[in-house]
Amino acid sequence: QPGMGDAERKRICRIIDTETGRTAEVEGLIYRLIVRLHRYSLGQNNYFDSRHWKTGMILDDGVNGRAFLEEIAGEIHVTVRAAYPDGFLGNLCSEIEWLVDYFWKGLDCRRSVACHPPCKGLHEVKALVETKREGIPKVRCNVCEKFHDIDSLLLAATAKFPLEVVLAELKKVRTELAEVKDGVSGLNTDVRAMIAQANEQFELFLKALTDPAKDGPRLFSFEPVETGFWDKPKWISQKFRLTLWCEHSRLPLPMLTGDKKLGVYEIELTRDWMRQSAPFLKVLCGTLSLALPIAVPAVAAKLAIDAASIEAFQDQVDTGKAFAESLLDAGQKVGDWLSTDDAAELDSGHAMLAQGAMLRELHALLKQKDKTGRFGGLERVQNKRREFLWVHPQFKNEY
Ligand SMILES: [Zn+2]
Numbered sequence: 001q002p003g004m005g006d007a008e009r010k011r012i013c014r015i016i017d018t019e020t021g022r023t024a025e026v027e028g029l030i031y032r033l034i035v036r037l038h039r040y041s042l043g044q045n046n047y048f049d050s051r052h053w054k055t056g057m058i059l060d061d062g063v064n065g066r067a068f069l070e071e072i073a074g075e076i077h078v079t080v081r082a083a084y085p086d087g088f089l090g091n092l093c094s095e096i097e098w099l100v101d102y103f104w105k106g107l108d109c110r111r112s113v114a115c116h117p118p119c120k121g122l123h124e125v126k127a128l129v130e131t132k133r134e135g136i137p138k139v140r141c142n143v144c145e146k147f148h149d150i151d152s153l154l155l156a157a158t159a160k161f162p163l164e165v166v167l168a169e170l171k172k173v174r175t176e177l178a179e180v181k182d183g184v185s186g187l188n189t190d191v192r193a194m195i196a197q198a199n200e201q202f203e204l205f206l207k208a209l210t211d212p213a214k215d216g217p218r219l220f221s222f223e224p225v226e227t228g229f230w231d232k233p234k235w236i237s238q239k240f241r242l243t244l245w246c247e248h249s250r251l252p253l254p255m256l257t258g259d260k261k262l263g264v265y266e267i268e269l270t271r272d273w274m275r276q277s278a279p280f281l282k283v284l285c286g287t288l289s290l291a292l293p294i295a296v297p298a299v300a301a302k303l304a305i306d307a308a309s310i311e312a313f314q315d316q317v318d319t320g321k322a323f324a325e326s327l328l329d330a331g332q333k334v335g336d337w338l339s340t341d342d343a344a345e346l347d348s349g350h351a352m353l354a355q356g357a358m359l360r361e362l363h364a365l366l367k368q369k370d371k372t373g374r375f376g377g378l379e380r381v382q383n384k385r386r387e388f389l390w391v392h393p394q395f396k397n398e399y
C-alpha cells in the first residue's frame, strides 16, 4: 500500500560469470524467484490478483513496501517503494543472491547501483563500500567516465529515526495496530517507516547470528532474581532469570503459552561474562523492545495477552538494554541500529558478530539446566535460505 511521502530505492543485481566477469543470462531465474517469493505475491489469496510474467513480477510486503522486479539482459532490477524501503530491498537482493549461489555454479550475483542519470552505467555496491573504507571518497564510472562521490551513489540509505523515538512511538500506537485490520494503509508515513525499520532490525539481528543458531535459540530477555540488584554497584556473580523468546512470533514463551515457567531459567552469570557480552546484549534487548509492540497486535486476535505481562516484558528488555550499556567499556561504541552491507561505515553488527561464542556458552549453560525437553520446547526449523530458527511448535508448519 504505497502512500504519500513514500521513498523509492533501487538495486540492480548483475549476474556475472565468475571466470570471465561477463554478464550472464540465467534461464529460469525469474521462474524460481516467483515460486520462492510467493509469500509476497499479490495473489496469495486469489491467484488472479497475482502479477508476474516471463521477465518480472510485482510483490507486496505490507508495511515493508511494494516491489517491482524485472530481468533485463542478465540483470535483475529491484525497485522498492515504501515509507522505509531499505529492509525489503535488502531482503529481496539477498534472496536473489542466495538462489544464484545455490543453483548456478560458476555464476555470481553482484549488488549494484545505477550511475547518475542519464548515464546507464552500474557501480558495484561492495566495491563502493570498500573504496570508501580505504578513505577514497570518489569513483570513476567507466561508462560516463566522470568521477562521482561515493555517498551520492549509495544515496546514504534512507535516513533512520533514532531508536528512542521509534520505541516511544511504537508503544503509543500498539493498541492502534491491533485495530488496523486491512493492512497498514491507515497509518501515517512516519509510523510505517518506523515499523519497517524495526522489522529490518529484527531480520539483520538474526542474520548476524546465523551460525550459533545451529545449536540454540538467540532471543532471550533477562532480569536479576534479586530485587534491588540494579542499584548494587559492585558484583562479581549474580543469579539472573532468563526467558526464551520465539523467533517466529517474536514473543516470550510464557506469553505465548500462558505457562509462566516454560522457557524460563534461573542461572548464575558472572559480571565478566555480562561485560564481554554487553555489545550483544545491548543490540538484543534493543531489537526485542522494538519487536514486542509490533508482535503483540499480530497475535492479538488469537491469543489473549494481558497488558500487565506486555508491560513486564517491555520493562525487562528496556532495563536490560540500559544495563548492557552501563557495562560497555568507555569508548566502546555500539550503535542502536544494525545496518545492511551497503553501509559505508563499519557498524555495530561487527562488534556483535564476534559474540557468537558468548551465545554458545549460554546455550551450554541452558542445556545443563534443561531436565525436561530442550529450550522450553522451542523447535528448530529452517527457512528457505536454510538458516535455522527456533520457534514455538504452533508456528512449525510455517516452514
Ligand atoms: Zn544481488
Ligand SMILES: [Zn+2]
Residues within 6 Å of the ligand: 115, 116, 119, 120, 121, 141, 142, 143, 144, 145, 146
Ligand atoms: Zn556513469
